[in-house]
Amino acid sequence: MLRRYPALYLLVWVVAGIILAELFKFSSIFFLMAAMLLAGTAIFVKFKNKLVLTMLLLGGAILFYSSFNYSLRVNDQGLTHISNLINDKIRCRLFGEIKDWPKLKSNRTEIPLDLDSIFTDKVIRTHGKILIKLSDTSTVIQRGDKLELYGTIYPVRQFENSIGFDYGRYLQIKGLFGIVYLNSLLNVRIEKSSRFDIFNFVHNLRKSIRDSFYRNLSPPSASLASGFLIGETRNIDADVYRYFRDSGTLHLLAVSGSNVALVILFFITILKPFSVSRNQRSLILIIVIFLFIFVSYSEPSVIRAGLMASIIILAGIIQRKYDLNNVIALTALLILLIEPAQFFEVGFQLSFVTAWGIILAVPIYEDIIKRYRLSSWSKYLFMIFAVSLTAQLFSAPLIILYFKQIPLYSLAANIIIVPLVSIALFGILALLIVDLILPILGQFLGGALNYFLLKIVTVIEFFGANDNSVMEVGKLSVINLLFCYLFLVGLIFAYKSIKVRRYLLILLLFILNIIFFSKLFSTDTNTQQQAVIYKIPGGEILFLGDGDKSCDLIITNCYGTDYPIDEYIINPFLKDKGINKIDNMIILSSQYDGLKGLIKVAVEFEAEVIHISKELEQSFKDISISLDSYHDKFSVNLLKPFDKVKSEFGYYPLKNGMFINNVYLKGLIITDIDDFEAQLENFSAPIDLLLLSNQRYGLSEMNISEISNKYNYIICSKIKQDFKVGLFNQKGYSNIIDLNQYRMFRVK
Structure with a gap:
């Protein structure tokens, strides 16, 4: 293989090294030392005329060098990297150069900026790339230009959508570790690249x-x-x-x-x-x-x-x-x-x-x-x-x-x-x-x-x-993916080899048996009561299902995009959950274009009732008129605040959140501040689930201990990695369910 396909031999080791560095995020120095050690050993063994062992050792050295290269570029950014300096609570002055092509979307421009320094109260030298999202289409800025601008850098958050796409991880693979939003280029100073560039x-x-x-x-x-x-x-x-x-x-x-x-x-x-x-x-x-x-x-x-x-x-x-x-x-x-x-x-x-x-x-x-x-x-x-x-x-x-x-x-x-x-x-x-x-x-x-x-x-x-x-179609695991490609390659080589055909038949029977037994012993996870937070552009959806094929949805802060949010994001998520009907869609806040997509979702899944906040009433009427084919597809209820819990739909406004009544779970609190208990002193509604959204510092074990006797379910974000283990080993809590960047704890 080495003499006939030298590039393929090297590629196998390089790919293995990249996968190793992604799975085991060791320091890049560790991988470099391992590569140097194996390379030195290979040189020593070469003088012993052990060719096979030499090539294996060189392959191992290439593997670890590839791991070093990947880790250095993706994982080990260093103390001065922009990912360590991001603070989404302050505006700062940014300096950098555009080293990749800006992407023109239908309603915005995305500009990757390679930073060299930022200024808050002092100048800080840094490196790393951020993504500027300009709320307009513009070709003024091009690759090679240098920029100076003011803005707030927001961290890139990782979460997977229903088809397994993690936009945050996608940006980090692209080398983008923060996002800055701009309405225009009026306050951006542009130093154009040379005319002969x-x-x-x-x-x-x-x-x-x-x-x-x-x-x-x-x-x-x-x-x-x-x-x-x-x-x-x-x-x-x-x-x-x-x-x-x-x-x-x-x-x-x-x-x-x-x-x-x-x-x-x-x-x-x-x-x-x-x-x-x-x-x-x-x-x-x-x-x-x-x-x-x-x-x-x-x-x-x-x-x-x-x-x-x-x-x-x-x-x-x-x-x-x-x-x-x-x-x-x-x-x-x-x-x-x-x-x-x-x-x-x-x-x-x-x-x-x-x-x-x-x-x-x-x-x-x-x-x-x-x-x-x-x-x-x-x-x-x-x-x-x-x-x-x-x-x-x-x-x-x-x-x-x-x-x-x-x-x-x-x-x-x-x-x-x-x-x-x-x-x-x-x-x-x-x-x-x-x-x-x-x-x-x-x-x-x-x-x-x-x-x-x-x-x-x-x-x-x-x-x-x-x-x-x-x-x-359903989910396809990585193992099944490899089996598929092994089978396809086997089909090609089986054209001229009877021996390969036999092995291919054995592999096919093996795969069919795995599929049969996995279906035979699988359990239907959709039959359980679920409360799932799902990220959408600009906001979140809270999915509440009781195990049948219907659900309630609570939507906050849905943004419009340059692609159909219903077709690309929400519909696949609901289909993945086995949903064919929405009982209640509760829209608390949304942009105009986002609301249009949500109405299409309601039609697609035959929503019984759409509950909207008063602020969205006029927008909802305008969109309903423009989408005349959707007329009379569902009933509409205007959410009205109430002082005491009643059997009707409504919400109880808190300082930075609200109580939603009449959903599958007995109640819900949405809040984005840490001192949420102070909001509930004069509120005696029976609450089964507490949702803590956008927590800046996350929950500590002490917080969970204090509130665990009051709610059956708690959903929160930004839990420390070791805290999840502590819940199992020390507190004995059950049903800790991973919900993307959120965690749901069944505490009773």
Whole structure:
């Protein structure tokens, strides 16, 4: 393996090292010392002519070096790192440089800022990145600019949503450890990068491409062309984006290997009339590839494809044979050595797993073509079908793991749409060249291309607009994921090996037995009474269920987003809980756009009653009028404060919280201050559950001891790690349930 696939051998050790550092968060110094020790031992053993042991020791050294590299970049930030200086109670003066591309969303701009110092009462030198969320779309700030601004840095909090996505962890993997919110750029001082800076050149090139599209195409087609060519999707209509997602063709809007291949093919065609040598053409293509990577925002899929293409071109320059398994392994190795945290990104995993599956399977397809002597058209159609099938099979386990759903029409959609998009990409590139040389001719070409792009949308709508185009599936564990990929790889090698087929059959029977016995002895966790806090943009949902398929929801401070909050966040959470009906939805506070999503949730799950606070009454009426198809779907009750507990719905306002009456559990207190007991001195309502939200300092064991006799359930946040163990060992409390960043204690 080492001689034939050296890059793959190194990659295995590097990946193992990253996983080791993530699982066991030891000091980076420990990993470095272990790497040096094993490397020294390998050198010593080499002189003893023990080659196998030497290679194993070197592999171990690479493993620990990879752990050191990951730990140093992700876990060991140092005392001056910004994560140790964040205080969300004060405003400070921030200084830093933008070293990554700002991301334009439909209603905001996200800007990663690499800090070098902050100023409160004195200047503090620091390092680390934060994310600036600007409540507007702006291209004024670009990569390479330096900023000075005032703001409050909020810590990145980790929590998983219903499909297991932890946004806080995602930001930390990206190297972002704090968030600053800005309404505008009026109080931001910007020091622009040099006019001759490479990033400024890329920004101007990207702007010229967008301007050309919007000059020659209709806005819907121009936004689609930007998505196909450079992966810019912010102006694509939300329904069209959903059609791509539900049809399983969303990868066409994320620049990948097919885009890079088509760009290379286009420029090879352009260069043919010119008298350039092979090496000169290769160097031009490498420059084009790297420019294309920058213009398309350096996403993992385009970096992977661009590096692979560059390595293959370089191999041609130096006249070396190459194996695609080594090429893709070397590409992954280079990326993980520079940015080891990329390993845990969904885009990185999907890109490499899908590409590697195709690389393994294509030789089999070529053998089938030769064996059956397929004609040119039959060969072309067969390869489209086979490659699409392979991509779907190899991406499916990861899609199920992260998104818990799978597009049902994905294979058929890709077979039809991928060739259409390939033709469109050639037309898009031709439009850019023609518009540059002869703008009036670009308008004629743009008219034809515009018609073609709109027809692609029609085809996408056919596959993605169906309500049954996506199938919701259950959870997939990491172990089952590995079994799936072992089985898929086994299928490929079983094509030419009877022995592998036998092992594959044994593995399949083993997996089926595990599934059967796990279902046989599993218990239904949804039959128990549950109280779960679930984070949503800007606020929280308290889910209260009594074990059947209905529930009550209490929502606070729901924000609007640039994606449907009902479809992406709340609906998957409720479906995961086995809910098909909402008895009562209690909305205490919400922004206008957030309220619109909540109403859609109420319709989807046939809510009996929506209870809203008086402040939301007018907004609720306005949204109900705009969503006329939702009229009379549910009854609406206006929450009114009351002084004493009654049987009707209502809330009792406290200083920083409220008592909610008539839910599954007898009562509820929401508070965000530490001295919550002082609020209850004159309040004698029967309370079964106490919710302590946004506790700044968390609960101590003494607090729990003092209040444990008054409530059956307590939900709180920010519990010390050792405190949870103490509850088991010393107090003997039962049913400590992990609720993301919250904990629920059954104390009676």
